[in-house]
Amino acid sequence: MASVTVRETAGAGLYSRKRIEEMSGEKISACFQCEKCSNGCPMVFAMDIQPHRVMHCLQLGLVEEVLNSDTIWVCVSCQTCTTRCPNDIDIAHVVDTLRQLSARRQVKESQKSVAVFHTAFLSSIKRFGRVHEASMVVSYAFQNEGITGVRKQLNLGLEMMRKGKIKLVPSRLWAGKQVKEIFRKAGRKRAQ
Template sequence: MGKVNLYQVMDQNRSFVDRVIEESGQDIRQCYQCAKCSGGCPGSVAMDYPPNQIIRMLMLGMKEEVLNSKTIWVCMGCSTCTTRCIRDIDVARVMDTLRQEAIKAGYVGKADYVISFNESFLWTVKSFGRLFEPGMAMKNNLKTGNYMKDMQFGLPLMLKGKASMFPHRIKGRKEMKNIFDQTIREGK
């Protein structure tokens, strides 16, 4: 990371920190840095900074480092950190807000696969009213260029009846589509 002039960084990025606090509804300034969130995080082994360090970096206004971190994309949103927080900070909600901020600001280099997976998942729910795993996997593999990824699992799962080649469509797909369309119109 190198040397950082904290006073300069805090002044430059105060509006960003305030926006994250407002958008997430979480006052990160209440964090004691006890690291209970990081100690319980099942994804911390794959993160470049544990959750408590992301919160601290955010408190210090280190916008570039936070939005460029792998941590915000590795976070699974399982809320283990939130449950463990002694200050009742919803760390998972902060991570979600940081992902949204990273997308708005164009910091998605480390997130291409995460965004592709999310879009593929939502496409299947919008199209069929529920998750259709083989369809989601195929769409995601096409989007990421990993055409044969996980191919060896498909046939055995289908032969055992664990996956279907065709989606099960629910009643009320039109209502589901309307929910998606309304969400897009409202910009959420």
């Protein structure tokens, strides 16, 4: 587990603990470091900053460190931490907030695939109103690793097609208009 280096600029970054609390609506200052979140986390083995330390970092204003961590991208959103927190902090939601902030700037190269996946997934919703799995996976694989990425998915894709698990033609819905509107509004807010 990598230790967190406290830089001299700590707290002077773009976001303070208070700002993250406002954005997430979660009372991060209530964390008393019981470590239940980290003990129950299924992904902790792949994290560079354990969940309880994420909370501690935020309390200390070390927001940049957390935004640059692997932790926020390998979190599976399983909600175990949120469920078990004795102080009712929705920790998984705090992680969502951190991912949103991180994605506004640049996601670190080693975790790029996760951000690319979410973009491909949301594009599919925006385009069709529903996710069209087959084209979404191809689009993700191509954006992530180019033609090599697509090739990696090919065998499984063909077998799933043989098994009748692939819907070839996406549904195009009149309701898609309303969905596009939701995306337009969300995009506008983000730009503000």
